[in-house]
Amino acid sequence: QKEVEQNSGPLSVPEGAIASLNCTYSDRGSQSFFWYRQYSGKSPELIMFIYSNGDKEDGRFTAQLNKASQYVSLLIRDSQPSDSATYLCAAGGSNYKLTFGKGTLLTVNP
Amino acid sequence: NAGVMQNPRHLVRRRGQEARLRCSPMKGHSHVYWYRQLPEEGLKFMVYLQKENIIDESGMPKERFSAEFPKEGPSILRIQQVVRGDSAAYFCASSRGSSSSYNEQFFGPGTRLTVL
Numbered sequence: 001q002k003e004v005e006q007n008s009g010p011l012s013v014p015e016g017a018i019a020s021l022n023c024t025y026s027d028r029g030s031q032s033f034f035w036y037r038q039y040s041g042k043s044p045e046l047i048m049f050i051y052s053n054g055d056k057e058d059g060r061f062t063a064q065l066n067k068a069s070q071y072v073s074l075l076i077r078d079s080q081p082s083d084s085a086t087y088l089c090a091a092g093g094s095n096y097k098l099t100f101g102k103g104t105l106l107t108v109n110p
Numbered sequence: 111n112a113g114v115m116q117n118p119r120h121l122v123r124r125r126g127q128e129a130r131l132r133c134s135p136m137k138g139h140s141h142v143y144w145y146r147q148l149p150e151e152g153l154k155f156m157v158y159l160q161k162e163n164i165i166d167e168s169g170m171p172k173e174r175f176s177a178e179f180p181k182e183g184p185s186i187l188r189i190q191q192v193v194r195g196d197s198a199a200y201f202c203a204s205s206r207g208s209s210s211s212y213n214e215q216f217f218g219p220g221t222r223l224t225v226l
Contacts, residue, residue, distance in 0.1 A: 004152075032213060043201055043217045044153065088153065096141065096205070096213050097166065102152040 002027040004091050006101035015110050019076040023089030023101055026070070030091040030099075033065055035074045038086045038103065048074060079108040112137040114204050114218035115184075122224045123192045131187040131221045135204030142185045143215060144177060147199045159185055192225045199223075 003026040013019045021035075032051050036044035050056045050063040050072070062075040072091075076083055086103040115134040123129050135142050144156040155169040159179035167177065174192075179185040189196055199222050203215040 034214070036217075043220045046214060046216060049214055090153075092213055096143065096158050097155050098143075098153075098213075098215060099155070100145075100153040102150075 002030075002091070002093075002099045004089055004099050004101040006087075006089050006104045008102060009105040010107050011104055012107045012109060013079050015079060015081060015108055017079050017108075019079045019083065019106055019108070021074040021076075021087050021089075021104050021106065023072045023074075024070055025072065025089075025091040025099070027091065027093065027099070028067075028070065029093050030070075032092040033063070033072045034090040034092070034098065035061075035063060035072075036088040036090065036100075037083075038088055040086075044088055076106075079106075081108050081110050084108045114139075114202055114216055116202050116218035116221050118221060119219060120222050120224070122226065124226050125193055126191050129189040129192050129196070129223055131189075131200050131202075131223070132184040133187070133202030133204075133218055134184045135202075136216055139204035139206050139216075141205045141207065141213075142179055143203045143205070144185075144187050145201045145203065145217075147201060147220075149198075153201065156187075189223075192223075194225045197223055197225045 035048040038044045048063040050065045056063045060077045064073045088103045089101040090098040145153045157177045158166040174190045176188045199220045201220045202218045205215045
């Protein structure tokens with residue numbers, strides 16, 4: 001059973017701080033990793049994807065992948081109240097199927 | 111808007127009725143995926159389709175659920191004889207390809223199904 005585990009939170013950070021979201025996966029065959037943001041009552045929005053070990057930066061977001069540890073993280077710098085949402089981690093294999101974690105609820109306090 | 115489109119956005123059905131959910135992929139995308147999200151649960155894969163082909167339906171319940179993606183028109187997820195446990199948000203996603211370099215999946219707004 002392929003699983004993706006996330007801390008459900010809630011994770012609460014003050015405005016301007018760094019929010020760190022973590023995810024582990026069980027399938028060593030996973031090759032692609034995605035972070036989605038989902039506001040309450042809305043659909044998931046793709047914000048980052050990463051395929052290789054190391055860091056990938058896009059604006060205020062940095063995704064980190066460590067395949068040896070089967071660990072993926074998302075850092076959000078200069079957190080804003082508008083970043084308050086549930087963040088979903090997903091892992092994909094050599095095919096198309098994504099396995100999602102249950103998400104981490106992030107609250108950024110003004 | 112070239113994004114993934116789904117309709118209806120909200121659907122109310124009584125037990126025993128049929129529900130039809132439609133999805134048009136993003137422009138340039140030919141791969142469609144359906145996911146279900148139950149309250150307090152994560153997104154669960156249901157089915158993956160390309161035009162006129164069901165590639166993987168391993169996540170679909172064995173009975174009452176079916177999906178298609180015809181040569182012309184949107185992909186359809188059909189639920190026959192709905193029960194209250196079918197109440198959920200159903201999301202469609204599309205991607206440009208299925209290999210690991212191209213399988214970024216973009217989601218539509220979803221259809222929220224309520225079964226009375």
